Amino acid sequence: MNTKTSIELLNQGVADELQAVHQYMYWHFHLDDQGFGPLSTLLRRIAIEEMGHVERLAERILFLKGDVQMVPAGPVEPIIEPGKILAKAAQMEQASAASYNQAAIKCSQNADAASKQVFESLVNDEERHFDQFDKQLENIKRFGPNYLALQSFEKGPADSKSSAE
Numbered sequence: 001m002n003t004k005t006s007i008e009l010l011n012q013g014v015a016d017e018l019q020a021v022h023q024y025m026y027w028h029f030h031l032d033d034q035g036f037g038p039l040s041t042l043l044r045r046i047a048i049e050e051m052g053h054v055e056r057l058a059e060r061i062l063f064l065k066g067d068v069q070m071v072p073a074g075p076v077e078p079i080i081e082p083g084k085i086l087a088k089a090a091q092m093e094q095a096s097a098a099s100y101n102q103a104a105i106k107c108s109q110n111a112d113a114a115s116k117q118v119f120e121s122l123v124n125d126e127e128r129h130f131d132q133f134d135k136q137l138e139n140i141k142r143f144g145p146n147y148l149a150l151q152s153f154e155k156g157p158a159d160s161k162s163s164a165e
Helices: 003-033 037-063 082-109 115-145 143-154 157-164
Strands: none
Touching: 003 037, 003 082, 003 115, 037 082, 037 115, 037 143, 082 115, 115 143
8 A cells, every 4th residue: 555645645645634624614714694594504514524524534544643734625625505505515525525535545545445445434424415405406496585584583593592692
């Protein structure tokens, strides 16, 4: 096994996941500010899951005696319109799933079954995230502005928590 190849692939995953965390938290803040509680909560929850992905990738890198590169893949895009946010988020998740599938194949060819398994588990999560964003997009297409209007009346977990304090 060539650990250098696996470490490079894992660090690319770290960069992609850090990018997602930053982007999703940015969107979470803006959606919350606009009063879209359920969408804001969805982005926050998935950002936290992406942080868990960074941790899993980092643990594997360190096991392979590599150094974790904590540099996001790119800057945060200043998108604040809910439909555009969901479309971009769905696209990001599809790209991640495709990238992780390729990384799993390369790890397998490199005789690194453990890193392959890490990437395969990430593919499952990214596909689930895509599905969640895609369903929200479909609801916006199906119900139009009425769907988003209902989002502004829903109380998210943050609203319930603050009223209990």
